[in-house]
Amino acid sequence: MNILDYDTVALDDSDSALVIIDQTKLPNQLEILHLHTQKEIWDAIYLLQVRGAPAIGVAAGYGVYLAAKGIDTEDYAFFEQEFVKASDYLNSSRPTAVNLSWALKRMKDVVIAGRGGSVADAKQKLLAEAKAIQQEDIDTCRRIGELGLSLVKPGDGILTHCNAGQLATSRYGTATAPMYLGHKQGYHFKIYCDETRPLLQGARLTSYELSSAGLDVTVLCDGMAASLMKQGKIQAVFTGCDRVAANGDAANKIGTMPLAIAAKYFGIPFYICAPSSTIDMSSKTGRDIKIEQRPAEEVTEMWYKERMAPKDVKVFNPAFDVTDAELITAIITEKGILRAPYTEFIKAIFK
Numbered sequence: 415m416n417i418l419d420y421d422t423v424a425l426d427d428s429d430s431a432l433v434i435i436d437q438t439k440l441p442n443q444l445e446i447l448h449l450h451t452q453k454e455i456w457d458a459i460y461l462l463q464v465r466g467a468p469a470i471g472v473a474a475g476y477g478v479y480l481a482a483k484g485i486d487t488e489d490y491a492f493f494e495q496e497f498v499k500a501s502d503y504l505n506s507s508r509p510t511a512v513n514l515s516w517a518l519k520r521m522k523d524v525v526i527a528g529r530g531g532s533v534a535d536a537k538q539k540l541l542a543e544a545k546a547i548q549q550e551d552i553d554t555c556r557r558i559g560e561l562g563l564s565l566v567k568p569g570d571g572i573l574t575h576c577n578a579g580q581l582a583t584s585r586y587g588t589a590t591a592p593m594y595l596g597h598k599q600g601y602h603f604k605i606y607c608d609e610t611r612p613l614l615q616g617a618r619l620t621s622y623e624l625s626s627a628g629l630d631v632t633v634l635c636d637g638m639a640a641s642l643m644k645q646g647k648i649q650a651v652f653t654g655c656d657r658v659a660a661n662g663d664a665a666n667k668i669g670t671m672p673l674a675i676a677a678k679y680f681g682i683p684f685y686i687c688a689p690s691s692t693i694d695m696s697s698k699t700g701r702d703i704k705i706e707q708r709p710a711e712e713v714t715e716m717w718y719k720e721r722m723a724p725k726d727v728k729v730f731n732p733a734f735d736v737t738d739a740e741l742i743t744a745i746i747t748e749k750g751i752l753r754a755p756y757t758e759f760i761k762a763i764f765k
């Protein structure tokens with residue numbers, strides 16, 4: 415089977431386990447995990463076995479449903495209390511992608527709305543809400559693909575960073591959605607994927623899923639992107655995002671901001687693909703976005719049989735960076751293509 419035939423995130427047939435592809439093993443090994451406990455789910459999110467803002471939100475929705483299913487009581491107040499504990503626990507796994515807390519809040523709202531009703535009824539409504547979150551993700555990514563496709567033309571060279579593909583969502587991806595839709599319509603894009611150190615989501619995941627779909631894909635080291643731009647090989651940059659502030663500043667995988675600076679210098683449009691669920695009105699600017707710091711070992715010894723740097727050397731390993739709104743040509747959401755001044759457009763979306 416093709417990697418794209420597998421669900422990134424799903425429940426098993428008895429709605430008793432979260433089923434994911436272990437993305438830390440890709441592309442060399444396809445391992446499907448069945449996660450039953452909250453710790454297994456927390457660990458899977460933290461270790462990036464399941465990853466990508468939308469996919470993390472979908473996983474959290476199903477994950478906290480599984481927690482609720484296991485709360486054996488008819489006392490609604492106790493049920494809600496235990497639900498909140500489970501939700502707060504999953505929410506502690508990763509701080510930057512707003513989809514995690516956004517999905518958990520949607521699930522918590524179901525529990526609050528169910529006060530006065532039965533626990534059994536609340537559990538059924540939680541399952542329905544988790545499924546709705548996933549279906550909305552699929553519909554949103556497809557719409558982003560349609561709108562993103564209107565910004566490029568057949569034969570264009572498109573650069574992307576990290577993995578904002580199907581493996582970061584339920585289907586299509588965000589940044590890859592225009593690529594997949596265009597491919598089906600014969601656009602013959604030339605896609606360039608930054609390997610994306612230190613966890614290599616671009617080399618391991620994006621190039622894997624796009625090449626599996628038959629697209630023309632080239633992997634490059636992150637530091638090579640500006641040279642490609644200078645050679646005139648890139649007509650657009652598409653990336654995903656993990657959180658967009660109210661002024662349009664966008665947090666995405668570390669290494670995105672330098673791409674935006676280089677694109678600005680070479681006059682290349684730089685597009686952020688953002689489901690509206692990734693826009694966080696409580697973050698006024700990018701300075702308000704918490705950037706996840708990850709273990710030093712990801713930099714010093716993740717991919718080599720021996721260390722690549724001296725023991726005890728200091729390491730800087732922020733998982734994300736923030737691209738200032740002024741560097742972003744447009745933010746492609748399912749509700750429309752937003753252009754500067756983003757604050758007004760974003761307010762209009764949420765009015």
Ligand SMILES: CSC[C@H]1O[C@H](OP(=O)(O)O)[C@H](O)[C@@H]1O
Nearest residue numbers: 465466467578582654655666667
């Ligand atoms: C569809 S946006 C996915 C977004 O998430 C990735 O981060 P991670 O691999 O750490 O979960 C990256 O920032 C992507 O752009």
